[in-house]
Amino acid sequence: MKVGNISQTAYKRSVQKQLNNVRQEVLYQPSKEENCMAVKIKDDCHMVSAEATTFGTTKETGTYALIHALNDLMAWRAEPLAISLSIMLPVKTSETFMRGIIEKVRILCLDYGISIAEVKVEVNPMILQTFVSVRAYGQARKENIISTKNVTSGQDIVLCGYVGLEGTLRILDEQEKVLKERFVPSFIRKTKELKTQLLNSKAMKAAADTEVTAIHQIGSGGIFAALWDLAEASGIGLEVELSKMTIRQETVEICEYNNLNPYHMTSVGSFLMVTPNGDALVKLLEQEGARASRLGVTTDENARVITSGDEKRYLDRPAPDELMLWWQSTLS
Numbered sequence: 499m500k501v502g503n504i505s506q507t508a509y510k511r512s513v514q515k516q517l518n519n520v521r522q523e524v525l526y527q528p529s530k531e532e533n534c535m536a537v538k539i540k541d542d543c544h545m546v547s548a549e550a551t552t553f554g555t556t557k558e559t560g561t562y563a564l565i566h567a568l569n570d571l572m573a574w575r576a577e578p579l580a581i582s583l584s585i586m587l588p589v590k591t592s593e594t595f596m597r598g599i600i601e602k603v604r605i606l607c608l609d610y611g612i613s614i615a616e617v618k619v620e621v622n623p624m625i626l627q628t629f630v631s632v633r634a635y636g637q638a639r640k641e642n643i644i645s646t647k648n649v650t651s652g653q654d655i656v657l658c659g660y661v662g663l664e665g666t667l668r669i670l671d672e673q674e675k676v677l678k679e680r681f682v683p684s685f686i687r688k689t690k691e692l693k694t695q696l697l698n699s700k701a702m703k704a705a706a707d708t709e710v711t712a713i714h715q716i717g718s719g720g721i722f723a724a725l726w727d728l729a730e731a732s733g734i735g736l737e738v739e740l741s742k743m744t745i746r747q748e749t750v751e752i753c754e755y756n757n758l759n760p761y762h763m764t765s766v767g768s769f770l771m772v773t774p775n776g777d778a779l780v781k782l783l784e785q786e787g788a789r790a791s792r793l794g795v796t797t798d799e800n801a802r803v804i805t806s807g808d809e810k811r812y813l814d815r816p817a818p819d820e821l822m823l824w825w826q827s828t829l830s
Contacts, residue, residue, distance in 0.1 A: 501826050502818040503718050506530055506730060531646055531731035533570040533715060536638070544640055546576035549633040550766075553825075556671045557598035560585065560630040562664065564603050565697045566717065566766045567634035568610070572702040573713040573769060574643050576636035581607065582616040584631040589623050599630065610699065626829070646712045649732035651798035653711060654776025658783050658790045659695065659768025661721050661745040662760030665821040666752050667693055672828075673756075680755060689748040696767030701788035708779060711772045716765035722804075723762070723816035724770050729802050736813075738794035740806040756824060763820035772796060 504513075509530040517528055523538040534548045550566030552559050564581065571578050583603060587596060596619060607614055615635070670677060670689055678686060705713060712732075716724040721743060729736050745760055753760045773779045776792035783790035794805075802813035 500818050501822040503530070503723075503816070505815065526645065529731065531714075531727040533717070534574045534576070536574070536643060538640075539637075542639055544638050544643065546571055546574050546636045546638050546643070547633055548574075549631060551629060551631045552668075553627055553629045554668065554672060555627050557595065557602055558668075558671050559628050560599045560603045560632070561606060562668060562766065563630045563632040564606055564634070566715070567632045568612070568697065569702070569715050569767060569769075571634050571636040572699065572706070573715050574638060574645070575706045576638035576643070578610065578612050578634055578636045580613040580615040580635050582633045582635075583614060583618070585617075585619045586625055586629040587619065587621045588625055588627060589621055591621065591628065599628070603632075606697075610697075642706070644710065644712055646714050646728055646731040649712045649728065649734055649772045649796060651734050651796050653772050653774055653796045654779070655725075655728075655736060655738060655793045655796060656771040656773060656776045656779050656783075656790055657721070657743060657768065657793050658701065658705070658771055658788050659716070659744075659765065660692075660749065660789060661716075661743050661768065662749045662753065662763040662765050662820075663692060663746060663768065664696060664766040665720075665758075665760070665763035665819075666746070666749040667696075668764075668821060669752055669756065669824060677752065677755070681751065685748065685751070689752070692746065692748065695789070698767075698786065698788050701783050701786040704782050704786045705771055705779065708782065709774055710779065711774070712770075714770045716768045716770060718764050718819040718822070719816040720760065720762040720765055720819065721768070721770075722813060723819075724765075726802065726813055726816050728770055728772070729796075729813075732796075735797040735799040735801045735803075736794060737797055737801075737803040737805065740804055742791045742793045744789050744791050753820075758820040758824060760820070762817050
């Protein structure tokens with residue numbers, strides 16, 4: 499099988515067909531396109547949870563998993579309350595390294611008023627690098643939960659955040675010594691400072707309080723995969739402009755150095771938002787310190803079109819995530 503998320507065809511054929519919802523309290527069927535699950539606790543309140551797993555060789559590894567899971571909760575308009583943290587370590591890992599991973603997760607949780615409810619750590623001889631899994635738990639009112647299945651035609655698609663930024667930062671964490679030989683110190687410093695862009699709860703809350711129809715975090719496979727998932731989940735078409743997809747020069751430089759396509763690279767901390775009034779949402783997000791742009795519109799056709807000037811092309815099925823491919827080549 500190819501690296502990265504399995505294809506939608508494989509998911510539907512070998513995963514979804516085997517699943518049955520035997521409890522009415524479980525509100526949504528598992529779906530490749532959705533990033534959360536919800537369970538009815540009482541009539542007006544639901545528990546929402548999201549899980550994210552990251553891997554790497556630095557103490558920041560757990561931070562990216564935490565950011566991923568918290569953003570998924572907020573995309574469903576849920577208030578994050580607590581997390582469960584699971585860490586798997588290679589045999590030669592030091593206790594100091596393990597402590598560093600937990601410390602960085604703890605500090606971020608304190609900053610956002612979130613409890614760490616559970617921590618499990620295991621040293622496993624079968625793995626070569628650290629794996630961190632975070633499951634975040636939150637609560638949401640029934641009427642507030644939004645899903646990508648709510649999207650209809652004739653609405654605006656807004657990008658909040660930067661294409662490929664998360665993947666860029668993770669490569670910098672892992673490849674800093676090499677990149678320091680290629681780029682000046684100010685470039686490295688400014689790139690690291692962009693990590694604050696990955697978690698903006700004020701912008702997410704502001705978006706959730708508008709008429710936004712759906713919010714979908716751009717994860718594995720990048721913005722092209724996210725656009726495909728958005729259309730697939732709701733059964734709509736779309737037309738978006740490539741030049742409107744905001745990307746940092748730092749991402750362009752690091753991706754060119756590694757021969758990677760940022761449009762196929764994980765972009766946790768960036769979101770596709772669907773709304774009746776894209777211009778108003780862009781203005782609101784930028785007032786909260788986020789970068790936003792109106793990409794295009796949803797359509798009532800099946801076509802998923804990307805325009806670039808006078809040229810048009812159709813969106814392909816999601817490709818393997820470029821960060822995964824980078825790891826595959828790094829470890830081989």
